[in-house]
Amino acid sequence: MGFVMKQLSKLLVVLSALVFAGCTTRPSVETDHQADFDFSSLKTFAVAETKQDSKENILISPFTLSHIHSALETELVKRYQGVSTAANPDFIVSYHVVIEEKLDPRSYDDLYGFGYYGRGYRYPSLFFHGPGSGLRVYNQGSLIVDIVDAKTEKPIWRGVSEKRLSRSMAPQQQREVLSRAVTEVIGQFPPVK
Numbered sequence: 356m357g358f359v360m361k362q363l364s365k366l367l368v369v370l371s372a373l374v375f376a377g378c379t380t381r382p383s384v385e386t387d388h389q390a391d392f393d394f395s396s397l398k399t400f401a402v403a404e405t406k407q408d409s410k411e412n413i414l415i416s417p418f419t420l421s422h423i424h425s426a427l428e429t430e431l432v433k434r435y436q437g438v439s440t441a442a443n444p445d446f447i448v449s450y451h452v453v454i455e456e457k458l459d460p461r462s463y464d465d466l467y468g469f470g471y472y473g474r475g476y477r478y479p480s481l482f483f484h485g486p487g488s489g490l491r492v493y494n495q496g497s498l499i500v501d502i503v504d505a506k507t508e509k510p511i512w513r514g515v516s517e518k519r520l521s522r523s524m525a526p527q528q529q530r531e532v533l534s535r536a537v538t539e540v541i542g543q544f545p546p547v548k
Contacts, residue, residue: 386543388512392504394545399436401444401505402427405451415452422530423450423537427500430541444505451499452533496529498536502544514540 388394405420427448428437438444496519502512516536524532 383517384539384543385515386513386540386546388546389510392511394511397435397445397545399438399442399444400431400446400448401438401440401442402431403440403447403449405449415454416526416529419526419530419533420452423452423498423533426534426537427541430537446511447503447505449501449503451501453497453499455497496533496536498533498540500537500540500544512544512546514543516540 402424405424427450431437431448435445440447496517498516498518500514501510503509504511516539518532518536
């Protein structure tokens with residue numbers, strides 16, 4: 356009985372460590388920045404209005420764009436002072452949302468790999484397509500945040516977060532996903548040297 360209890364306690368420790376490690380992994384955010392810029396000099400910011408002038412932006416609700424604008428201000432005001440663009444801020448934040456259709460890479464296995472028929476019989480799915488085979492398409496939303504030095508009007512930092520979006524998502528659900536993306540992206544600014 357003592358051996359079983361020791362083994363169970365070891366298993367619980369390992370499972371707890373795995374859960375903790377899963378919680379502490381950093382979100383999937385890609386960033387790039389101007390290496391020689393002094394980010395410690397930044398004190399004030401303004402968030403620029405996004406124009407709905409491209410095909411991708413027109414498909415995004417203006418209410419969603421307004422929500423992203425507010426989320427950016429909320430995150431940045433925790434560390435910087437927000438001002439209007441007329442007040443000459445130290446940096447200006449612009450953002451873009453791009454929604455693209457992507458192919459699920461797992462669907463290639465269904466189409467070009469081997470599938471199963473019945474109990475363990477393999478068949479090449481190029482010749483026989485079961486009811487679950489075929490390409491799966493999904494929408495991928497990319498939130499791109501650019502930060503520009505207001506004095507030189509040159510970009511100094513970019514952060515990109517990509518999230519899978521479902522066609523069946525309500526606008527409120529999209530806003531929640533994009534709010535998390537804003538938090539993840541701004542959490543990486545300024546870059547750590």
